[in-house]
Amino acid sequence: MPSPLPPTAPALSRRVAAATRNGLHATRAGLSNGRAHLGRVRHHARDMFSPLLHLGRGLRREAAWARTWWKEAPPDKRKAAAVGVAVSAVLLYFLPFGPLLALAAVMAGAAWMGRDRTPPPPPGPPPGDGRLQAVYNGLVPHLADDHDPAGLFVPGGEYAKAFEHHEFDGDRLTRLELRYSPYFTDDDPDARARIERVIEAKAGRAREYLYDWDTENNRLTVAALPPLPGPVPAQPYVTAPCEIVLGFTDASSTNRLIPVSMTPGGPAEPAGAPVDKAAGAPPAAATAPANGAPAANVHQLPPVIWRTGTRTNAPHLLAVAGPAAGKTTLLRTIALQALRDGDLIAIDATGSGDFAYLAGRVGVLRVDSTADQVRETLTWLHAETTRRAAAIGDAKAAGVPVPEDARRPLLVLLDEPAELADATGASASDVYELLDLPLRLGRTTHISVVTTARPTQLARLHPGLLGETHTRIALGPLDTDTLVAALGAEPGITGGDAMPPGRGYARLGAGPVIRLQTPYTPDPLEDDTPEPDRRRILDLLPDVVLAAGSRAPDAAPAGAAGAAAGAVSDGRPEGTVPVTTGLSGAGGGAPSLVKSH
Numbered sequence: 001m002p003s004p005l006p007p008t009a010p011a012l013s014r015r016v017a018a019a020t021r022n023g024l025h026a027t028r029a030g031l032s033n034g035r036a037h038l039g040r041v042r043h044h045a046r047d048m049f050s051p052l053l054h055l056g057r058g059l060r061r062e063a064a065w066a067r068t069w070w071k072e073a074p075p076d077k078r079k080a081a082a083v084g085v086a087v088s089a090v091l092l093y094f095l096p097f098g099p100l101l102a103l104a105a106v107m108a109g110a111a112w113m114g115r116d117r118t119p120p121p122p123p124g125p126p127p128g129d130g131r132l133q134a135v136y137n138g139l140v141p142h143l144a145d146d147h148d149p150a151g152l153f154v155p156g157g158e159y160a161k162a163f164e165h166h167e168f169d170g171d172r173l174t175r176l177e178l179r180y181s182p183y184f185t186d187d188d189p190d191a192r193a194r195i196e197r198v199i200e201a202k203a204g205r206a207r208e209y210l211y212d213w214d215t216e217n218n219r220l221t222v223a224a225l226p227p228l229p230g231p232v233p234a235q236p237y238v239t240a241p242c243e244i245v246l247g248f249t250d251a252s253s254t255n256r257l258i259p260v261s262m263t264p265g266g267p268a269e270p271a272g273a274p275v276d277k278a279a280g281a282p283p284a285a286a287t288a289p290a291n292g293a294p295a296a297n298v299h300q301l302p303p304v305i306w307r308t309g310t311r312t313n314a315p316h317l318l319a320v321a322g323p324a325a326g327k328t329t330l331l332r333t334i335a336l337q338a339l340r341d342g343d344l345i346a347i348d349a350t351g352s353g354d355f356a357y358l359a360g361r362v363g364v365l366r367v368d369s370t371a372d373q374v375r376e377t378l379t380w381l382h383a384e385t386t387r388r389a390a391a392i393g394d395a396k397a398a399g400v401p402v403p404e405d406a407r408r409p410l411l412v413l414l415d416e417p418a419e420l421a422d423a424t425g426a427s428a429s430d431v432y433e434l435l436d437l438p439l440r441l442g443r444t445t446h447i448s449v450v451t452t453a454r455p456t457q458l459a460r461l462h463p464g465l466l467g468e469t470h471t472r473i474a475l476g477p478l479d480t481d482t483l484v485a486a487l488g489a490e491p492g493i494t495g496g497d498a499m500p501p502g503r504g505y506a507r508l509g510a511g512p513v514i515r516l517q518t519p520y521t522p523d524p525l526e527d528d529t530p531e532p533d534r535r536r537i538l539d540l541l542p543d544v545v546l547a548a549g550s551r552a553p554d555a556a557p558a559g560a561a562g563a564a565a566g567a568v569s570d571g572r573p574e575g576t577v578p579v580t581t582g583l584s585g586a587g588g589g590a591p592s593l594v595k596s597h
């Protein structure tokens with residue numbers, strides 16, 4: 001075997017350099033290890049010998065004190081002191097244990113003199129001081145007023161004068177109560193918005209803040225809102241008939257709590273009885289369901305409940321949502337609950353097929369997606385409202401109970417009516433002409449209309465529809481103008497870096513704007529829906545109507561055709577008519593949409 005070639009000069013010098021580098025690294029690592037070790041040893045030694053060090057320091061101080069005294073004392077005092085010391089020394093020498101006592105006295109003096117006399121550090125500024133001053137300084141340009149007798153906000157001023165109360169959670173501002181000049185225009189939404197923006201910027205944008213303007217007393221209270229509960233899986237909620245859970249809100253925004261299972265794949269069983277908050281119920285509990293399934297993670301959560309039927313003054317709902325903000329998910333949440341109490345018509349004006357999962361289910365009268373179907377359905381709805389109103393009027397006049405088919409709750413999901421006008425070639429007024437009656441008589445005839453709109457399409461909605469729709473939802477990040485247009489009031493809540501899907505605001509009737517997190521109700525027909533969620537949603541849907549049994553009713557009334565044959569283990573009240581192929585019998589006098597072609 002040939003012997004290996006000797007390395008060339010450059011290769012040799014490279015090897016030497018690499019070896020030197022490695023050696024240097026090792027030396028440096030060794031040195032830093034050694035330094036850390038030395039530090040530890042010094043630390044332990046200081047701990048161990050601290051009494052001796054203390055005494056040593058005291059002896060040094062005693063000696064220094066004696067030296068200074070000796071130097072500064074007049075000669076006669078020195079002589080007297082020297083004589084005194086000598087006499088004492090002699091006496092102590094002859095006293096039993098004298099030298100020992102003398103030594104103990106010196107050591108006691110040294111211990112006293114050796115004590116740590118470093119003065120404690122002066123108290124620092126209160127926690128959050130800098131942040132409060134930053135909020136104050138940010139507000140000065142907006143709230144400073146030469147006419148303000150109290151001079152609450154002045155350049156270079158102290159925050160303590162204007163800020164009456166504040167609370168921190170760690171270094172995060174959670175509550176702030178401030179006074180402002182009576183000359184500040186607190187009824188001007190723009191002026192308020194400027195103040196809110198400054199506070200949000202200085203106090204941290206990550207959280208949402210609730211602003212409570214007390215315009216009578218010129219006070220503003222800002223409260224940081226805790227995060228709303230995370231995605232709540234769709235489930236049967238514990239509610240009264242005609243109550244629909246739209247989502248969950250802050251505990252301070254409602255006086256009710258309902259039990260909610262937070263386990264995504266958990267049993268879809270009502271988790272217990274609802275709780276009246278006044279009764280002081282615990283906020284959360286883990287309970288085991290009676291059916292022996294694994295314990296579900298059950299919490300008592302504050303719901304946002306929309307009432308339909310005669311017990312409400314806001315039987316119609318409008319949801320405004322940006323793209324992928326959770327509008328379709330909200331409609332699914334509503335549909336699944338509405339089908340527990342009554343019938344449903346779904347009108348998909350966008351042709352997205354989002355309601356396909358409803359087709360053929362008991363109680364689903366119709367799922368429309370083409371212009372002709374929509375036209376037919378809206379014309380029928382108009383006639384059905386007239387029929388119900390007449391039946392109710394007749395029953396009341398005759399003093400007999402209102403017939404079941406005139407008061408069975410009917411929910412109409414009308415997804416994006418602005419698109420509907422485009423699809424049918426009809427104007428917004430044509431669509432509204434058909435919706436006008438169901439909207440106006442919705443409460444007495446038990447008909448509720450749920451409409452949706454993109455923020456950009458909001459202006460295209462007929463004013464009459466907006467005027468009759470008093471339950472409002474806004475989902476996703478929307479600007480203040482859109483929020484005001486959608487909710488009919490300023491939210492009074494700003495901030496929050498991210499709006500997850502299903503997060504937004506709700507306003508029921510003339511009530512305040514409250515925060516809302518809708519439940520997670522995915523489409524069971526979507527491929528990417530997790531299997532446990534798909535099963536959960538299918539469990540919540542009513543049974544499928546057998547194809548052989550499904551047929552269009554001969555006449556318009558939903559309940560008039562009698563119970564449909566073929567409903568699989570129906571279990572619904574008699575008079576339910578599952579219709580999957582169409583509605584007919586629109587009243588002759590009902591207006592109809594303009595034909596597109």
Ligand SMILES: Nc1ncnc2c1ncn2[C@@H]1O[C@H](COP(=O)(O)OP(=O)(O)OP(=O)(O)O)[C@@H](O)[C@H]1O
Binds near residue numbers: 517
């Ligand atoms: N409450 C919620 N919890 C968890 N995820 C949600 C919630 N609402 C919606 N999502 C998710 O957000 C995404 C968009 O939801 P959705 O399709 O309902 O929005 P959208 O407003 O109808 O969107 P688009 O109309 O633009 O299709 C989906 O993946 C959905 O699963």
